Amino acid sequence: MTGSVSRRGALCIGMGAAAVVTLGRVTVAFASATDDAIAAFTGGADAKSGKIAVTAPEIAENGNTVPIEVAVDSAMDGDDMVEEVIILADGNPNPGVATFKFSPLSAEAAASTRVRLAQTQNIVAVAKMKDGTFYQDARSVKVTIGGCGG
Amino acid sequence: MAKIKPRVKVPKKADIGEIITIKTLISHPMESGQRKDKKTGETIPRNIVNSFTASFNGEPVFEAVVEPAVSANPYFEFQMRVPAAGEMAFKWIADDGEVYETSKKIKVG
Amino acid sequence: MISRREFVQAGMAATALTGLGGGWSRAAANQVLTQDALIGMKPVGNVTILHITDIHAQMKPIYFREPSVNLGVGMAEGHPPHVTGRAFLDHFGIEPGSPHAYALSSVDFAALAGEYGKMGGLDRASTVINAIRAERPDALLLDGGDTWQGSYTANQTKGQDMITVMNALKPDAMTAHWEFTYGGDYVRKVAEALDFPLLGANIFDAEWDEPAYEGVTYFERGGAKIAVIGQAFPYMPIANPRWMFPELSFGIREKRLVELVGEAREEEGAAAVILLSHNGFDVDRKLASRVDGIDVILTGHTHDAFPEPLMVEGTMLIASGSNGKFISRLDLDVREGEVKDFGYRLIPVFSDVIAPDPAIAALIDEQRAPYEDELARVIGQTDGTLYRRGNFNGTWDDVICDALLSQRDAEIALSPGFRWGTSVPAGSDVTVEDLHNATAMTYPSAYRTEMSGEMLKLILEDVSDNIFNPDPYYQQGGDMVRVGGMGYRIDVRAPAGERISGMTHLASGEPIEASRDYVVSGWASVNEETTGPAIWDVVEAHFTDIGTVAPNGQAAIDIVL
Numbered sequence: 001m002t003g004s005v006s007r008r009g010a011l012c013i014g015m016g017a018a019a020v021v022t023l024g025r026v027t028v029a030f031a032s033a034t035d036d037a038i039a040a041f042t043g044g045a046d047a048k049s050g051k052i053a054v055t056a057p058e059i060a061e062n063g064n065t066v067p068i069e070v071a072v073d074s075a076m077d078g079d080d081m082v083e084e085v086i087i088l089a090d091g092n093p094n095p096g097v098a099t100f101k102f103s104p105l106s107a108e109a110a111a112s113t114r115v116r117l118a119q120t121q122n123i124v125a126v127a128k129m130k131d132g133t134f135y136q137d138a139r140s141v142k143v144t145i146g147g148c149g150g
Numbered sequence: 151m152a153k154i155k156p157r158v159k160v161p162k163k164a165d166i167g168e169i170i171t172i173k174t175l176i177s178h179p180m181e182s183g184q185r186k187d188k189k190t191g192e193t194i195p196r197n198i199v200n201s202f203t204a205s206f207n208g209e210p211v212f213e214a215v216v217e218p219a220v221s222a223n224p225y226f227e228f229q230m231r232v233p234a235a236g237e238m239a240f241k242w243i244a245d246d247g248e249v250y251e252t253s254k255k256i257k258v259g
Numbered sequence: 260m261i262s263r264r265e266f267v268q269a270g271m272a273a274t275a276l277t278g279l280g281g282g283w284s285r286a287a288a289n290q291v292l293t294q295d296a297l298i299g300m301k302p303v304g305n306v307t308i309l310h311i312t313d314i315h316a317q318m319k320p321i322y323f324r325e326p327s328v329n330l331g332v333g334m335a336e337g338h339p340p341h342v343t344g345r346a347f348l349d350h351f352g353i354e355p356g357s358p359h360a361y362a363l364s365s366v367d368f369a370a371l372a373g374e375y376g377k378m379g380g381l382d383r384a385s386t387v388i389n390a391i392r393a394e395r396p397d398a399l400l401l402d403g404g405d406t407w408q409g410s411y412t413a414n415q416t417k418g419q420d421m422i423t424v425m426n427a428l429k430p431d432a433m434t435a436h437w438e439f440t441y442g443g444d445y446v447r448k449v450a451e452a453l454d455f456p457l458l459g460a461n462i463f464d465a466e467w468d469e470p471a472y473e474g475v476t477y478f479e480r481g482g483a484k485i486a487v488i489g490q491a492f493p494y495m496p497i498a499n500p501r502w503m504f505p506e507l508s509f510g511i512r513e514k515r516l517v518e519l520v521g522e523a524r525e526e527e528g529a530a531a532v533i534l535l536s537h538n539g540f541d542v543d544r545k546l547a548s549r550v551d552g553i554d555v556i557l558t559g560h561t562h563d564a565f566p567e568p569l570m571v572e573g574t575m576l577i578a579s580g581s582n583g584k585f586i587s588r589l590d591l592d593v594r595e596g597e598v599k600d601f602g603y604r605l606i607p608v609f610s611d612v613i614a615p616d617p618a619i620a621a622l623i624d625e626q627r628a629p630y631e632d633e634l635a636r637v638i639g640q641t642d643g644t645l646y647r648r649g650n651f652n653g654t655w656d657d658v659i660c661d662a663l664l665s666q667r668d669a670e671i672a673l674s675p676g677f678r679w680g681t682s683v684p685a686g687s688d689v690t691v692e693d694l695h696n697a698t699a700m701t702y703p704s705a706y707r708t709e710m711s712g713e714m715l716k717l718i719l720e721d722v723s724d725n726i727f728n729p730d731p732y733y734q735q736g737g738d739m740v741r742v743g744g745m746g747y748r749i750d751v752r753a754p755a756g757e758r759i760s761g762m763t764h765l766a767s768g769e770p771i772e773a774s775r776d777y778v779v780s781g782w783a784s785v786n787e788e789t790t791g792p793a794i795w796d797v798v799e800a801h802f803t804d805i806g807t808v809a810p811n812g813q814a815a816i817d818i819v820l
Contacts, residue, residue: 055514057510057511058732058733059494059497059733059735060497061494061495061496061501061508061510064221064222065221065222065223066221067468067508092219094217095219096217096219097217097219097220098214098215098217099214100212100213100228101210101212101213101214101215102212103209103210105209105211105230105231106211106228106229106230106231107169107229107230107231108229110228110229111227111228111229112228112468113214113220113221113224113225113226113227114220114221114224114225115219115220115221116182116219117219120755142728142733144497144721145717145718159467173467173468175466225468227468
């Protein structure tokens with residue numbers, strides 16, 4: 001993902017990731033790999049919206065290192081516990097990003113990392129709760145070759 | 151390769167029950183296994199930090215299973231409710247078998 | 260905060276009191292503009308805020324033609340600032356040909372420029388500020404950023420000319436954008452030496468993700484606590500070269516703003532919260548609809564000027580223009596922990612009407628003295644008005660693109676859609692100062708390279724999405740990349756990746772082929788390794804070759820409406 005940058009020549013152009021050639025679209029193949037990864041994680045169970053939130057910049061400053069945060073609304077106590085959260089990037093050739101595992105010492109089921117995004121795409125996160133339910137959220141991040149600030 | 155050194159930010163002191171934020175960084179190229187060597191044209195073998203764990207007085211706090219899509223110099227930020235004084239231990243494991251470790255003491259009161 | 264209903268009442272009251280535009284109309288009716296008529300306003304309440312933004316290093320009066328094309332998409336469509344020309348005048352009830360019309364719109368610009376003359380000049384701005392401070396000694400002066408860049412002397416001195424002159428005007432806070440193109444360390448050092456804070460709630464260190472600049476500052480005025488939160492340009496590392504400030508990260512960071520507003524209101528007991536913003540107008544309009552507790556957003560970046568505030572969900576948005584053309588005066592009545600009433604006046608700085616402050620005039624001349632001969636050197640003439648502002652090619656851009664095509668022997672030219680760049684009236688000499696007002700910046704190399712037709716399409720699509728994405732949070736401000744040697748069709752309402760069609764190589768009349776490589780020349784690349792002569796040398800050589808430019812403003816761009 002830090003490949004050739006020989007095409008970078010145009011004005012105002014600051015490609016975060018070199019692989020910008022597929023603009024603004026997520027190919028079906030990658031998206032279905034994401035669906036497969038979610039199904040493998042949930043065992044086919046339904047992942048509801050709510051409880052989980054993905055935070056990411058609207059536009060990546062640098063596609064090679066995009067800060068993302070996942071946070072799950074949970075008391076992290078007793079049965080109200082998040083076991084793990086899987087994070088996927090649905091426009092990368094391999095959608096897997098990371099799996100976060102929390103514990104009773106985690107005061108909040110929230111964590112951040114930085115990821116590589118090959119193109120404009122969604123960061124998808126799915127939380128597995130101790131009671132066997134799943135929650136899902138997604139956030140679109142634009143990876144751009146840049147505009148011209150006024 | 152430059153010496154790989156983890157860095158962590160942990161409050162030195164906290165109250166019991168206080169929620170603290172912990173930030174960690176490790177300088178590592180996170181070689182994805184997708185890149186080709188410009189001179190030889192051969193694929194550079196994958197070598198990423200594939201696992202990160204943080205524990206407190208031996209109890210797990212936070213763990214990440216890591217894929218190549220995590221950026222070079224992997225960064226993790228998470229929270230902990232401080233149960234007592236003690237030591238926070240951090241461990242990064244890379245594909246090449248290298249294990250990087252560091253720890254920080256937290257006082258209470 | 261002012262409720263929507265209260266705003267309507269307050270707005271009517273303010274109109275009645277200050278006669279939004281009334282002062283100007285009266286002056287125009289009497290065929291005289293006077294300094295008192297321009298500045299005068301019946302004071303309201305106990306707090307006065309002065310806002311100036313996007314000066315782009317214009318210390319002297321300038322011509323600046325407002326856009327004739329400024330298309331809005333999504334919820335912004337058809338709303339200011341996305342109404343231009345005659346529609347803008349109709350929207351705000353401004354009489355064509357009036358001083359108001361000249362200052363705020365592109366209608367009859369060339370003719371009215373002759374009648375009303377240049378606008379701005381920091382010596383005139385000082386007169387306005389002093390007059391208001393005489394009445395309200397503790398008026399706050401807030402600078403929205405893009406202050407240190409945009410002129411020959413600023414580029415020569417790394418903005419020190421502007422820093423010196425602005426310091427003399429005694430601002431109370433500023434935020435930033437182009438300032439950072441002098442380098443992250445440089446801005447840090449300059450900011451530390453200022454007598455006022457450079458605020459940026461959204462400026463973080465890239466490594467540990469912690470605030471790198473102060474986000475908020477507080478003022479006690481008229482017995483009330485006022486919070487001023489600063490918001491720097493969110494897309495700094497994308498729109499400008501990231502390598503110049505690698506240690507910093509920006510972004511809109513709405514969550515951080517919510518935290519700071521909460522802190523200001525609940526912990527600090529602020530009765531009014533002001534956001535000094537360089538987000539751009541559409542971003543601020545969305546922000547106002549999502550973040551509670553902000554009374555006023557002093558907008559910037561997109562260079563819009565409105566004669567009255569725009570209200571969004573209890574937040575007042577002020578648009579104070581650019582290049583020193585205007586100063587906003589906003590009076591607030593802050594009592595019992597909230598804003599009860601307001602008065603507003605967009606003060607147009609007509610340079611022939613408002614007398615220069617001699618002390619500031621001398622200070623400006625002192626900054627320029629080492630460069631006066633070069634600034635005044637004539638490089639050629641223009642038959643038509645030269646301007647940049649607008650969504651697509653302006654006439655200055657056409658001249659720059661022609662220069663790139665001929666001087667760099669290219670098939671296609673690309674020039675950035677910056678919103679800065681002053682205007683030169685038809686029939687004028689073009690000086691080094693004029694040229695640099697349209698080009699002065701710290702990464703001016705004019706590259707020459709090959710690009711495939713596919714790559715050119717990608718660039719047009721990508722830049723257009725940064726302007727016409729229906730969600731303002733995905734826009735960066737700026738205007739469309741300017742092109743020479745190539746025509747295209749654009750449907751701004753189409754989805755990302757599908758807006759551009761009909762790309763044509765003008766010299767041959769043939770369609771641009773995806774797989775063919777074209778020789779392309781452009782400037783202002785954000786890549787560190789870009790090489791080539793400075794754009795101003797390229798354009799000057801073009802003037803030397805042809806003497807007089809005759810831009811007709813007929814770029815081969817077909818806009819689907």
